[in-house]
Each structure stands twice: as structure tokens, then as C-alpha cells.
Amino acid sequence: MRLPYERYCAEVGAQTGLLRRTVRGADLATRVPTCPDWDLGELAVHVGGAHRWAAELVRTRATEELAEETVPGYTGPEPRTAAALDDWLAEGADLLAAELRAAGADAGVWTWAAEQRAAFWARRMTHETVVHRADADGAAGVEFAVGADVAADAIDEWLEILEFAQRGGDPDLEPLHAPELAGSGIHLHATDTPPEAGAEWLIELAPGGFRWRREHAKAAVAVRGPLADVLRVFYRRLPPDSGRVEVLGEAGVLDTWLAATAWG
Template sequence: MEITEHIDALRHEGTRLAEAAARTDLTAPVPTCPDWQVGDLLRHVGYVHRWATAIASRGLRAPLDEAGAEAAVGPMPSDAALLDWFREGHATLVDALGKAPADVECWSFLPAPSPLAFWARRQAHETAVHRHDADAAAGVPGPAVDTALALDGIDELVGGFMTRSRATLRSDRPRTLQVRATDGPGSWRLTITQEPPVVTIDASTEPADLTLTGPARELYLLLWNRLPAEQTGAVESAGDRDLLDLWRDAAAIRWS
């Protein structure tokens, strides 16, 4: 996906998140994020949006420390002002990324063609995944993410987050996970050992310990741990389903 496509996705997904939150009580639980309520979700995503805006718009070469982040985000709003606060931060991020020069230099933490490409992609998926959380809290499914965005989000997760040294997806014995999208050019093979997983992008037909096959939008939510395996009827799994349990336990992406 191009930078402009990621920014468009960020715009649409943030708007949908706000719409879902607007029709839900702030104290409603978020089923896909245990221990969170809708208010917690809005504060988290609103915080991240402001944090990312500060880094990209100021061209910061290092991550913000705690004091810098607090200054960039500002005071947390009251419940009455929370939704407007979220919308304001979201709009500011979309505007900042849209106006940033293509060659802006700033800190980033996953491989990307450029810092701007990283931040546009990362915030698009941060917002899309949490938009699903807002829909889950509202109890009404929202529009499915576009296939292109879903494919891109799977790639960011398995090829970016899972291969970092701090990733916790490990296995005492080598195990393989194959992910195949049925509606786009997406096939990823992960070899999981005691070291960071090795990911290859191919359409290999060699058997894996577990193969997940299905529409990109279903695989996207499944791999981002937003759908219970038993609720993803469109995804076929062949092989050792214990590997899916390992994924759910070890492949979570945490803020800290």
C-alpha cells in the first residue's frame, strides 16, 4: 500500500471507531480487550495518536520519554469531553501525516521504506484493529476492513512485530505456521524456534505444522487476536491447533 492509502485508511477507521464509541456507553466492556471499557479504549488510541503526531510532526530522532509524552498528549479529558478529544487527536494525526514531507526523518521501530511510510502504516493498523474493539463493545459488527489493508496488516504483524528481538513467540522445538489468504497475493511461512521467528513470503505447498487459509480480513482479525478461533468459520485450519494456542498466548502486541 502507498502512504496516501494508509492515511486514507487511518482517516476512515478512526471515524468508524468514533462512531461506534458514540453509540456505546463509556463504561461498556470491550470483549476483545479484557479489563478495558470503551472509555479506556478511547483514551488509549487518543494517546497513541497524539504520541505519533509529536514524533512525526517534530521529526524527533528518539522516542519520547515519559515527561515528553505527557507534554505531547496533554491532560486526559473528562468523560464528557472524551469523544471530542479523541476526534480532535485523530484529525490532527491525519493532517500531520498528510502534510509531512516524504523525506521527513524521525524515529520508527519497524522496517519501512521511510519513517513516514512506517508511521502512516502503523497508525492505520493501530486504529483499524481498535476500531474492531469498539465495534465489539457496541455489539454491532462494523464494515470489514478492505482486503488490501488486511493483507498489509498481516504482513506488518508477522514480518515486522513477530521478528523483533523483543517478540515472545518462541518454541522449544522448531514449528512452522503457514498463513494463506484466499482473496489476494498473501502467503507467509513462519518458522518458530527459540530465536525470533523467521518469516518467508511465498506460496509454498510444503506441509506446515499448522496452515491457516481464508479471507484476508478474517485472517487479519484472527492473527491480531481479535477473533476466537471458533468464531472464524471462514478460516480453515489444518494441522496442529495447539500452535494457534501458542500464537494467542505469545503473539500479543503490548503497549509497554
């Protein structure tokens, strides 16, 4: 179940604030293990550039994709000092939240998905920031934490993105259609949330494609642990064998899923 639109607008700023706190306390040259092509400074520029790009899409009510080089300030501050980067990140998040609020959820805006509304970007940029904050926290040795409703919605959104890719015939997902996986599935189970939070997911695999729903049910493999850690495993930001979650059953099914969805 989606969060209210205004909540996403607020979370863009809140999650960016937490990212800024991590980046301020670390060396910008620190490599990011979960995004090995980037150091912390480059990760921060990626996030802040995405915020400005989405803000420009919403501001202009874009009907097609905008080239990154047309977006003011996209490439980050120069020189890239810690103080300048911190200010730049804050400004980009504020800009995005302001444009989203001015537009409203139903404003028509180009997206790369089926949903062509500002609401898509409010949700996408919230979770883009959450997941890259997990990257930054991991690189800096900071304990990652996130609100349960935000984390659960991030898992929902990722599954919806994968469904969209599946409908488009994405070849990367073909391993999930293997006949030997038919009838198997994955159960995600958060152990630190109350039952009414519904923080459990069942993903059923079949030759015609996967299906998912929020449900407590048995599957070929289960991932059990704190919701923030289940989210990180599902987004490949935490190894399943890290000891922070339990993997029960056929671990190979989970490995196949994570390998097929490694582009997120």
C-alpha cells in the same frame, strides 16, 4: 506490499471515522473483552492519545521518544462525555494526518523500530486504529469489516514487527524456537479474496527463528476464512475455535504462536 503513503494518511481518518461510529452507538462503560483492562471509553482515549503522540513525534521531527505527558491533549477530553470524546477523536486523527502529509514519507522521525521515518508512523497508526476498531466492534456487537488491502497489509506489518522483535532477542518469542517445532509452520489463507490479492502467508518455524512470505503452501496448521477474520485470529481478537475460521492440522502449533505473540 505496502500501501502508498497517502493511502495511510487517508486511512487514519477513515478508520477513526469507523471507530467513532461504533463508539457513538455504544455505552462508553462497556467492557472490551479483547482488552480486558479497558472499557470502550478508555480504548477510545488510548487510540486518540496514540494519534496525538505520533503527530507530535512527526511535527517535531523527534530524535528520541517523547513522554506522553508532554503531548497536548493526550489524556482525552474532560469531562469525558460521548460528544466530547467523538470530537476529540476526530481532531486527533485530522492532526495526525495533517502532520504526516506536511512531513512526507521520508522525513526523519524517531520510532521504536529500525525504520526511522514518518512512513513508519503512517502505517503503524493505520493498523493500530484498525485493530482497536476490531476491539471496539467486538465489544459493541458490531460486525467488523475492513478493506482487503488494508487487512493484508496489517498482517504483513505484524509479521515485520515480530521479525524486528526476534532480531532483538525478545524472550517472549523463545517458545517458537523449540526444537519440536522445527520444520513446522502456519499457513494463513483468506477465502474471500481473488488469487491476485495474494492474501496467503506461510510462516516457517525453526530453532534459529521464524521466516515468512506470501505464498500458497502446506504447513502443519492452516487458518482459513474471510480475511477480516483471519486478521482478527492472528491478532488474537477472535478465538480460533469461534467457528468463523477453519483451523486444519496441528492446532497446538497455532496456539503456541498466538501465546508467544500475545503482547501485540
